[in-house]
Amino acid sequence: MTDYTDIQYAVKDGVATLCINRPEKYNAFRGKTCDELIDALHRAGWDKSIGAIVLTGAGDKAFCTGGDQSAHDGGYDGRGVIGLPVEELQGLIREVPKPVIARVNGFAIGGGNVLVTCCDLAIASDKAVFGQVGPKVGSVDPGFGTAFLARVIGEKKAREIWYLCRRYSAQEALAMGLVNAVVPHDQLDAEVEKWCAEILEKSPTAIAIAKRSFNADSDSIRGIASLGMQALALYYNTPESHEGVEAFLQKRKPNFRSKL
Structure with missing residues (x-):
């Protein structure tokens, strides 16, 4: 796959940039988006001329x-069950032997936060906003979105993020360890380029x-994610989950307990 419709792929100075190109949807992904990102990650991840990947x-x-x-039919279209493309995408970000850097230019919500x-x-740009929305719309991200988030920012904060579904500023994300740096919006590209340049000076094998060593301690979470995604596919077929989606699309408050 080389002709992308949902993403843009560019290489410059040893850095591959993968850009979700759905601004009219606030860069929300559908199945096709995930498939294209997976293809692009394979393409960049195993290219020896590339030293860093920017998402x-x-x-x-x-x-x-x-x-x-709007593409939620129990699987965000694409290859059917939501677990297949999303689970593969999350795992591949960790699997490719290159650092993958999130360039957070705005809202990183739900699956974007994951x-x-x-x-x-x-x-992150100082305009970036982070948070989860799953329990508000009849969804959840088992595995990396929950268990690994707890590894990154701590149990109590991760549970707060999922149970309350609040929004967090870039500075709050920095304080909890979700991001490495926050810069003024107009300096975001320069800062990302600076980090990439420093990485490219280092031994790619080392x-x-x-990266493999960092991942080894938490790779069991991939199994949790696989199991959880299968359960999620079943949950998406319930009236409770449907209520979340319908309320979101109708711009009203959901009444989940009426569907139990």
Whole structure:
């Protein structure tokens, strides 16, 4: 796959940039988006001329706002069950032997927040906003979105993020350890380029070994994610989950307990 419709792929100075190109949807992903990102990650991840991968979203409003609810048929279209493309995408970000840097240019909500969590590093604009929405719309991200988030920012904060579904500023994300740096919006590209340049000066084999070593301690979470995604596919077929999606699309408050 080389002709992408949902993403843009560019290489410059040893850095591959993968940009979700759905600004009209606040860079929410559908199944096709995930498939294209997976293809691009394979393409960049095993290219020896590339030393770092940047993941970002088009425009100035959003990095990624998770799954496109308008494509929510129990699987965000694409290859059917939501677990297949999303689970593979999250795992591949960790699997490729190159640092993957999230360039967070705006909203990183829901599945977008999980992508930031999965990336090796994250650099955010001071306009960026983070948070989860799953329990508000009849969804959840088992595995990396929950268990690994707790590894990154701590149990109590991770539970707060999921149970309350609040929004967090870039500075709050920095304080909790979700991102590595926050810069003024107009300096975001320069800062990302600076980090990439520093990485490219280092031994690629040593970095690949380091990444594998970091991952080894938490790779069991991939099994949790696989199990959880199967359960999620079943949950998406329930009236309770449907209520969340319908309320979101109708712009009203959901009444989940009426569907139990």
